[in-house]
Amino acid sequence: MKPTDRIYIAGHTGMVGSALVRTWQQAGYNDIITRTSTELDLTNQQAVAQFFEQEKPDYVLMAAAKVGGIEANRMALADFFYQNTMMATNTIHQSWKHGVKKLLFLGSSCVYPKFASQPIHESELLQGMLEPTNEAYALAKIAGVKMCSYYRKQFGCNFIAAMPCNLYGYGDRYDAQLSHVIPAMILKMHKAKQEGAKEVTLWGTGTPLREFLFVDDLASACLLLMHSYNDDEWINIGSGTEIAIKDLALMVQHAVGFTGTVTFDPNMPDGTPRKVLDTKKLRALGWEPQVLLSDGLAKTYIDFTTRFTSINH
Ligand SMILES: NC(=O)c1ccc[n+]([C@@H]2O[C@H](COP(=O)([O-])OP(=O)(O)OC[C@H]3O[C@@H](n4cnc5c(N)ncnc54)[C@H](OP(=O)(O)O)[C@@H]3O)[C@@H](O)[C@H]2O)c1
Structure with missing residues (x-):
């Protein structure tokens, strides 16, 4: 990545997306493209296609998602599944169609099986039943993670996926029903x-x-991955x-x-x-949390x- 490259950060108003914007700006990247969900609804296939055609980003960081706690998930299983699947599908597919050089998709530690061995290694994905309360969200996220792998295998796209642990920090949501x-x-x-x-x-x-990571540490891990991780397998991000x-x-x-x-x-x-999370793979790249x-x-x-x-x- 060069400082002049065009980088689309999806979900920049959220806790994770705003940390990614801060980190990329501090690292000297000035051509950052952002859109709110009102300006660009990522579930809208035509709008996403038009956006990629117009903006032609070189790199994509996918931090847009419909996120919520147990109650929010329970009340809107279909919304969580539909919106997250559509956002991931549209963004990944259009990134391929428009020749994006590299894409990072964010999954989550909550998509691993409910009874995964601890610490959770990357290989645990899809090895058991999911936590029923967030199954719809997890299935949509797993679809995004696997899509990155499928587009790599079929089309040679350098699309990677990361699985962050519980995050906290600047820009978090404070809502009695929805908060982490x-x-x-x-x-x-x-x-x-x-x-x-x-x-x-x-x-x-x-x-x-439980394990927690400050959101700016997550963003620094993402920056490292965008520079030096190009593997098919998703990678865990956690404080350890x-x-x-x-x-x-x-x-x-x-x-x-x-x-x-x-x-x-x-x-x-x-x-x-x-x-x-088992974070040996990430640490082997030389990353350490700072906060x-x-x-x-x-x-x-x-x-x-x-x-x-x-x-x-
Ligand atoms: N927070 C955590 O502890 C945690 C842990 C692990 C993984 N993650 C992952 O990190 C990512 C971001 O999480 P977050 O905590 O930053 O969430 P967040 O604060 O709720 O932010 C969600 C972002 O997604 C955007 N968005 C939602 N629906 C959209 C749509 N239809 N079209 C376009 N944009 C849309 C929102 O944009 P608007 O504000 O414009 O609507 C917002 O910028 C998610 O993929 C999540 O799974 C988070």
């Missing part, structure tokens, strides 16, 4: 701090182990560090400055006991208070 674990904790503890509440109760036992949910809660509490007590409700579901969880949480909380000043005051 870290923004959900921040939201709850911030509200408790503001209201002077003495206690916050979180779901489950607090014992499950596991933390129990109850220890994470203490760290979030510290970042937020909530002085009350954090308790857990063991009557609520825990989810899978352990979920961590410690404690620092990342502090940055995330500042971003939260800056963006939601009405909540802050």
Whole structure:
């Protein structure tokens, strides 16, 4: 990739897409093409074809998707499947038709089988049943990952796919229904701090182990992959560090400055006991995460208070 190349970053308003834009700009790339979903609906085949014809990007980073938690998925199985399949299919197909030199498609650790061996190696994909609550989303994402491989095999396209672990950081979504674990904790503890509440109760036992990566570290891994990874097999991106949910809660509490007590409700579901990616393949390329969880949480909380000043005051 040269600084003068045209790079289409799909999903630039999202947490991941905005981190990709920041990272590519910092790396000196100035010809970055972006479109909101209103300007270009990636589920619309004709519009996507027209866009590629007009803009002729050299490289494509695919970070657009319909994303949501368990409840959002449950309420809209068809939407999650249809929209994510269409976005992936249109973007990958038009990238081939218009001679895109390289494309990166983002999958997710949640597309691996529910009972995959831990840490989850890349070879675990499609080796078992999916988590039923996000099956529609996972199947659509797996289609995108495999499409990259099929277009490589049939047409020789240099299309790669990556599987990030749970991400957090700048630009995350704060919504009681839709948020992932870290923004959900921040939201709850911030509200408790503001209201002077003495206690916050979180779901489950607090014992499950999870892995988190600051979104700018994800973007730096993507930059490395775009420069030096050209294999058919998808590649995991994770911090490689596991933390129990109850220890994470203490760290979030510290970042937020909530002085009350954090308790857990063991009557609520825990989810899978352990979920961590095997990231040996990525580390062999020389990548290391730069942001410690404690620092990342502090940055995330500042971003939260800056963006939601009405909540802050
Ligand atoms: N967040 C995580 O923890 C995580 C973990 C692993 C993998 N990932 C992957 O990373 C990618 C991005 O996730 P995110 O957290 O950044 O999601 P996000 O914050 O919800 O952003 C989604 C982006 O997709 C765009 N989009 C949605 N529907 C579209 C459509 N029909 N046409 C065009 N653009 C559309 C949105 O554009 P508008 O705002 O303009 O509507 C937005 O920019 C996803 O593929 C996800 O699977 C995320």
